Amino acid sequence: MSKQEKIERRILLLSLCTGILFVIFEFIVAIYTKSQAVLMDAAYDASELLMIGLTLFLIPLFHRSISEKHPFGYAQIESFLVIIKGFMLLAVTLGLSANSVEVLLSGGNIIDGRLISFFQFIIAISSMIVLIIMLRMNRAISSPIVKAEIYGWKIDVAYSIGMGVAFFISTLLVETRLAFITPFFDQIIAVLIILFMLPEALKMLLRAIKDVFLFSPEKETMEEIKDICGGILGDTELNDVFYDVTRTGRRMWVAIYFEVESEYIHVQTMNEITLKINNALSKRFEYCVCELILAKNE
Known part of the structure; x- marks a missing residue:
């Protein structure tokens, strides 16, 4: 087992174990307070745990080398996992949003805003501690799975703080003219969580679908690749004319079609340029x- 694989496993285990504790407490608080927002949070986190557990089991496959039998290695499995995760999040979102709308139309419900606010601030502080530990562990590696997990914890910290502040504000509205909103406040927060999470889930799903079908990556990634490679080729006699970029999971293949003004080009020069680009x-x-490919003259 490589060093990177060991660190990936440790980070995901940390995320899994702490996530299980958070989900247990979130479901307990959701049942006790009858809060749709807390239930929404717990459901999202529970779906995340299922994917983390499956990813832990499949990590060794992601590090296997490509072969004639598996030209893309097992990288596409990562893309399929993300697609499954995306559809799970969408299913949870639609199911809980329907439940929230039903409660909203039936007149809402009164909840203990102070308790939920206090609980969310505790979750936010705990999540921040876990996030800091994961960031320190991730310094030595570069892993798409870990980056996605860290991004998820950043979101957890952000909306836990947001929910804590929101429910604290709801307790202040009881003595004001806006007291009529308080029975519906929980459902409003749940809907805001849906609006906050849904775009990211759709974006993640669409990217994974593109990776499975081996489409080129997003425009930002393409521009970054062209900047890196173009900067190196600009100092040589090779002129880049077309970039063919394929990505699936954590693996990416870049084919640069080029033209050359002279009639000949040394193989050693080609090798040196290719090595320099790959290192960058x-x-x-x-x-x-x-890889560099000589473009055919039309």
Whole structure:
């Protein structure tokens, strides 16, 4: 087992164990307070735990080398996992949103805003501690799975603080003219969580679908690749004319079609340029391989 694989496993285990504790407490508080917002939070976190457990089991496959039998290695499994995760999040979102709307239309419900606010601030502080530990562990590696997990914890911290502040504000409205909102406040927060999470889930799902079908990555990634490679080719006699970029999971293949003004080009020169480009790309992208292809003259 490589060093990177060990660190990935440790980070995901930390996320899994702490996530299980959070979900247990979230479901307890959701049942006790009858809060749709807390229930929504717990359901999202529970779906995340299922994916973390499956990812832990499959991590060794992601590090296997490509072969003639598996030209893309097992990288596409990562994309399929993300697709499954995306559909799970969408299913949870639609199911709980329907329940929230039903409660909203039936007149809402009164909840203990102070208790939920206090609980969310505790979750936010705990999540921040876990996030800091994960960031320190992640310094030595570059892993798409870990980056996605860290991003998820950042979101957890952000909306736990947001929910804590929101429910604290709801307790202040009881003595004001806006007291009529308090029975519906929980459902309003739940809907806001849906609006906050849904775009990211759709974005993650669409990216994974593109990776499965081996489409080129998003425009920002393409521009970054062209900047890195173009900067190196600009100092040579090779003129880049077309970039063919394929990505699936954590692996990416870059084929640069080029033209040359002279009639001949040394193989040694080609090898040196290719090595330089691959070294530059490897500093930015994990498992990225580049090759230079002479474009045919029409």
